Amino acid sequence: MPRFSIILPCFKVQGFLRECLDSVLGQCYRDIEVIAVNDCSPDGCGAILDAYAARDSRLRVLHLEENVGLGRARNAGMPHATGDYLFFLDSDDTLTPGALRAMADRLEETGDPDVLVFDYARTYWWGGTRRNVLAHILAETQDGSGDGTFTAAERPEILDLLMVVWNKVYRRDFVEREGFTFPPGYYEDTPWTFPVMLTAGRIATLDRICLNYRQRRQGNILSTTSRKHFDIHEQYARVFAYVDAHPSLARWRPYLHAKMGEHCLDILAKPDRLPPSDKAEFFRRTAEMFRAHRPEGTPVPDGLRVLERGYAGWVLWRQSGRARRELGRRAQRARAAAGARLGRARSAVGPRRPLDPHLVVYSAFSHRGVLGDPAAIYHKAREIAPHLRGVWVLRDEEQAELAERTGLLPPGTDHVILGSASYRRVVGRAAFFVNNVNWPGTLHKRPGSVHIHTHQGTPLKYMGADLLGKPGARLGVDVPQMLRRADRWDYSLVANRHSERVWERAYPCHFTSLRTGSPRNDVLVGAGPDAGREVRARLGVPDGHTVVLYAPTRRDYRRGGLVERLDPARFARDLGAGHTLIVRLHPSLASGPARGLGLSELHRRGIVIDATDEPHVEEVMLASDVLVTDYSALMFDYANLDRPLVVHADDWGAFAASRGAYFDITAEAPGPVTRSYDELVRLFASGAWRDEEAARARAAFRERFCEYDDGRAAERVVRTLMLGEPMTGPAGVPRARRVPAADRDQPASL
Known part of the structure; x- marks a missing residue:
């Protein structure tokens, strides 16, 4: 029998679930079982849970056939629990290192109490951490006399702590004896925690942060505007019904009566909780419940007398209480409003003019030209929906001239210059916006317009x-501003489930993940060995040569990003006769010292081909026979070609430590991995770069990361998002799904 049964309901948390599971299964204290309940989550939660369960026998997964909500999902897990203690963990939170060992030690020290209450810290999306402000209560109660346990009646201050289910563990036979279960609804923790804490004969505390309580950027579901907040009344009715059924708890009625009033008024006072049209009704129901459950002879606390004055009286009371603070904020709000009006004036001309349903605005790589995913979508739209007018945004006149010379702006392409009058007219009327970089902060998103982000x-x-x-x-990246701009996204295009999970975590915003595949990769899917013949001829590759494409990425541990991991001239020589080396630097290094330090000269002398300025990387990939890269995202695109890939990872530790990586590419590589230059040369000399083992690694990599790339991604985007046709996709690809504003605690039904 394990010491802890950790019950983990999961619903739309694929971006955080792995971190949660790692924090639990990686604890030094291993006497646990984890019962994960997949509450019919429409994202990748089920697959993540199954993968972890296959590796760790302590994890069991229940897959519910329909979404039942957080409370009933917890109930579904309880009959499968065999541990001494139940721990209801939310699947986007994490345990701190050593937390379970500390809990187990405290339980043994206090002789297995009914409930153990521990501390937590709020962790914010921007990296901040704040400890529970009432942590002193845990310290005071932990230092008590006797066996270190008490009842709520003996230490009522314990009820001042956050009344949630996840900052406690519960003795399983106590829970089963009392028949505690979770009701459906928004506020399902309320009718669990109060009855449990009031009934428990022995409560212990642990003055230690055992859990990181994740604070979503968009807030949790209890912070959204909805009539579902009316659920609080039903949940407190359940609490009062429990007290009525247990006469020994009658002394708690005044406390619960006041707590209910405070809780409801707190919901009412927050401007983003209830629609304005529902506030008067919510107040009325609260006042009715307050009167109905008021204990006879109990005076009304000063702060709750407003419930006897009616809704109008409450409004006046709130306004008077906030008047002084409001006056102090008015100047700041006025300045902000003026700035917003100016931004809207610059972004749109004639706000009353309707959107043009046939106007699409495109941009790529900070307004460089017709490139990448936006370009693929643009060309497909011209082919299958010629009535759609596509307009490209260029950074300035100089960039427009450069784009025309280099082929980044084909002849006849409709375009405007960023910030010009033409630009303002176009973005003020466009129904669709397609970009792989965020639009400027001054662009006001009009209601009804659709923003498609391709990454x-x-x-x-x-x-x-x-x-x-x-x-x-x-360094130099304003992440909060980046996320405010990402708030305008309506759709985020993904080529695989890994990308979907990462984008939802890295950009905690409102958008729909659309499993379309990567439009720019359409040209790579199914490309035969001769697909790059014309490009090879244009680049000057001799007939019959094996073309090695070397594409290094930038480093964040070196100012400027340039770290020369190998000498291109030496590599070209060591590859030997019959090989041509093509070098393509990361775009951020294209105008830096790498070119002047020798690459341009090597290109001039014909030792290597410098393809850094080639406008379309897809063409360079088609011209090559094998890709050598370190950690460039180009490898994921290249895998569509089913041609050999080599990962040269001689500084993986430094790269991962400085930049951070979502997985270890050296352990899950698309082909051979080399750790030194000599090892790289030996690999090519031996031919192992294209042997059967390399092919097997490449196949597994393609299956994982080219999941939705079927050659029709651009068409799928145009037909689904611009023409309004039903979503279709590769076999097994579900329809798009909406990322909610907050999904920490889901209601019983959605």
């Missing part, structure tokens, strides 16, 4: 909010 490939290194813990990598 720039499958992520290996940390992105978005995950950069907050990597100060070197985020």
Whole structure:
């Protein structure tokens, strides 16, 4: 029999679930069982749980056939629990190292109490951490006399702590004896925690932070605007019914009566909880319940007398209480409003003019030209929906001229210059926006417009909010501003489930993940060995040569990002006769010292081909026979070609430590991994870079990361999002799903 049964309901938390499971299964204290309940989650939670269960026998997974909500999902897990203690953990929170050992030691020290209450810390998306402000209560009660346990009547201050289920563990036979279960609803913790704490004969505390309580950027579901907050009345009715059924608890009625009033008024006071039209009704129901359950002869606390004055009286009371603070904020709000009006004026002309349903605005790589995923979507739209007018945004006139010279702006392409009058007219009327980089902060998103974000490939290194813990990598990056701009996304395109999980975690915003595949990879899917013949000829590759494409990425542990991991001239020589080396630097290094330190000269002398300035990387990939890279996201795209890949990872530790990585590419590589230059040369000399083992690794990599790339991604985007046709996709690809504003605690039904 394990010491702890950890019950873990899961619903739309795929971006955080692995971190939660790792924090539990990686604890030094191993006498546990984990019962994960997949509450019919529409994302990848079920697959993640099954994968972990296959590796660790302590984890069992229950897959519910329909979504039942958090409380009933917990109930579903309880009959399967065999441990001494029940621990209801939310699947986006994490345990701190050593937490379970500390709990087990405290339980033994206090002789197995009915309930153990421990401390937690709020962890914020921007990297901040704040300890529970009432932690002193745990310290005071832990230092008590006797066996270290008490009842709520003996130490009523214990009820001042956050009345949630996850900061406690419960003796299983106590829970079963008393018949405690969770009701459905929004506030399911309320009718569990009060009866449990009031009934428990022995309560112990642990003055230690055992859990990190994740604070979502968009808040949890209890912070959203909804009529579902009316559920609080029904839940307190259940609490009072429990007290009525247990006469020994009657002395708690005044406390619970006041607590109910405070809780409801707190919900009413927060402007983002209830629709304005429902506030008067909520107040009325609260006042009725307050009167109905008021204990005879009990005076009304000063702060709750407002419930006897009616809704209008409450409004006046709130306004008077906030008047002084409000006056202090008015100047700041006025300035902000003026700035917002100015931004809207710059972004849209004639706000009363309707959106043009046939106007699509495109941009790629900070307005460089017709590139990447947006370009693939643009070309497909011209082919199958010629009535859609596509307009590209260019950074400035100089960039427009450069784009025309280099082929980044094909002749006849409709375009506008960022910030110009034409730009303002276009973005003020466009129904669709397609970009792989965020739009400027001055662009006002009009209601009804659709923003499609394509990203720039499958992520290996940390992105978005995950950069907050990597100060070197985020140097010069305003992450909060980045996320405010990402709030405008309606759709996020993904090529695999890994990307879907990462983007939902790295960009905690409102958007729908759309499993379309990567549009720019359409040209790679199914490409035969001769697909790059014309490009090879244009680049000057001799007939019959094996083309090795070397594509290094930037480093965040070196100022400027340039770290020369190998000498291209030496590598080209060591590859030997019959080989051509093509080098393509990361775009951020294209205008830096790497070119001047020798690459341009090597290209001029014909020793290597410098393809850094080639406008379309897809063409360079088609021209090659094998890719050598370190940690460039290019490898995920290249896998679609089913051509050999080699990962040269001689500084993986430094790269992962400085930038952060979502998985270890050296352990889950698409082909051979080399750790030194000599090892890389020997690999090519031996031919092992294209042997059967390399092919097996590549096949597994393709299956995982080219999951939705079927050659029709761009068409899927145009037909689904611009023409309104039903979503279709590769076999097994479900329809798009909405990422909720907050999904910490889901209601009984959605």
